[in-house]
Amino acid sequence: MSKAVKEIVSEIKETMNLRGGLKQVYFVACGGSKAAIFPGLYLLQSEAKSFGATTYTSNEFVHAAPKELDEQCIAVICSLKATPETVEAVKTANKAGAITIAMTGSMDTGMAKVGQYVVTYSNGDDQVYSNSNQANALRIGFELLHQIEGWENYQKAMDAYRYIDDIVMEGKKNCLAEAKEWAAKEKNEPVFYVLASGPNYGVAYSMCCCHFMEMQWKHAVCLHTGEYFHGPFETTDQNLSMILIMSEGRTRALDERCLRFLNTYAKNFIVIDFKKINKGRIDTAVAEFFNPVVLIPIERYYVAQMAEIRDHSMDERRYMWKVEY
Template sequence: MVKTVKEIVSEIKEIMALRGGLKHVYFVACGGSKAAIFPGLYLLQSEARSFGATTYTSNEFVHAVPKELDERCLAVICSLKATPETVEAVKTANRAGAITIAMTGNMETGMAKVGQYVVTYSNGDEQIYSDSNQSNSLRIGFELLHQLEGWDKYEKAMDAYKYIDDIISEGKEHLLADAREWAEREKDEPIFYVLASGPNYGVAYSMCCCHFMEMQWKHAVCLHTGEYFHGPFETTDKELPMVLLMSEGRTRALDERCLRFLNTYAKNFIVIDFKELNQGRIDADVAEFFNPVVLIPIERYYVAQMAEIRGHSMDDRRYMWKVEY
């Protein structure tokens, strides 16, 4: 029987109670999956009072195993089709005595075969975003906070899921003209800067590493809006293509500071703002945690317009899955 996230966390709670309590959650993945589990990491680092949370890229987790990893730890490990080093990361956590949740595309992947618990998520062209990998990393985090700490925002968080698919669908429709205009203007540019903070830093990583670099073979730099002013802003000029991902939540002030600077010293930039997309539908108390659930498909939508205009499919690869690496 396939267990729900709520049921899985309930069992983990009982097991951890016998072991002295949960002390740490590790979020482990690589590439797009690492961006996808970032929402759960950000949530727990922000809200958890009795346990910590850390992220690792899969192969580093395997080769530089944290000494803290033991039976009082939970490892949430994600890969759509079971990337070999991510499967090995699950095995590494299992050997250390940790409880493992394998997040993956279906119950037949190598991830599903080695995880102690399995959470599958919607994927592909007809993806249901309220059941995506991003959404489910959050579900795990929300349930941990609710069941282990009695988190007071749980009901608002659960209510938010009913808005996600409409926000994304409406956002794509509303932004199509802007996305096409941007893509036509920037299609021949070789490098892009993507700026974000807080919950959206994983979105910036996704846009740079997965969508620009992997899928369009364009150079991209991922920058935190708080760190932008500590060196990187010296490269800003009127020609450099930049994308600012504006958050709704506690770190919006960092993004607004960046926007003020760009309005003064830059010219060739666009802003993708979760707050404008949300329009107050997801409660302000929990909206920040849902930023990446909405913005990853939206920023990908922008790059997809560029792919179409350039005639460079998002599925084209030079090396991935084709050569030994």
């Protein structure tokens, strides 16, 4: 039986107090799940004062586990259907003495069987976005901050969850015409650049690696808007297809700098802006952390319009689940 995140963190806190306190939180996953847990990582790296947070891709965590991994660590490990390397990552963390939280699609997966704690999340065509993997990675982070450090914005964060589903559904409705127009225009483009910063870097990763490359077999490049000006911007021209994902929060200045450059030197780009989609509903004190919870389903919606026009299903694969790899 799965427990609520609040209860899980409460039990973990008691255990950690007996072990000398929490030292480090590892967020471990691969592919879309790695993008999904990024919000929790970003939150803790930004706000935690007494413990650290970092991330690993599952198979690297198994083969090159950090020496620091021990009983004063938590490993938040995520996979919808429990890929083999992610199941092994849970076992690796267990063996090192860390407390494991397996985030997965159901209580029947291999991860659910080996995780010390299990958090299941909503998925599929009728996904409840306020209970998605992104939303739950954040919940874990918020509870750790609240219960261990008495984080001052906890209640504002909890209040924000009631807006998520409406914001996503409204965002899809409002962007549909633009998304269809973009998809029709760009359907034959060979390569896409996706730019983002701060909380949305995982969104850009998701759009590139999962939605363009995996689901549409399109080349895509994920770029940080702060790093764009340190080499990659030399490839910018009037034809290159680009998507700028703009954040609401502390790193928005990086995105705005990028937008100014694109307005001057580029032509073939679109902007997906959380601030315009949010419309002030999520409090500014915590809105930054909810960017990806809203924007991953929104950017996927754009690519889904391209899939429809190209008659290339988002579920079609050449290699995944079909060959040995």
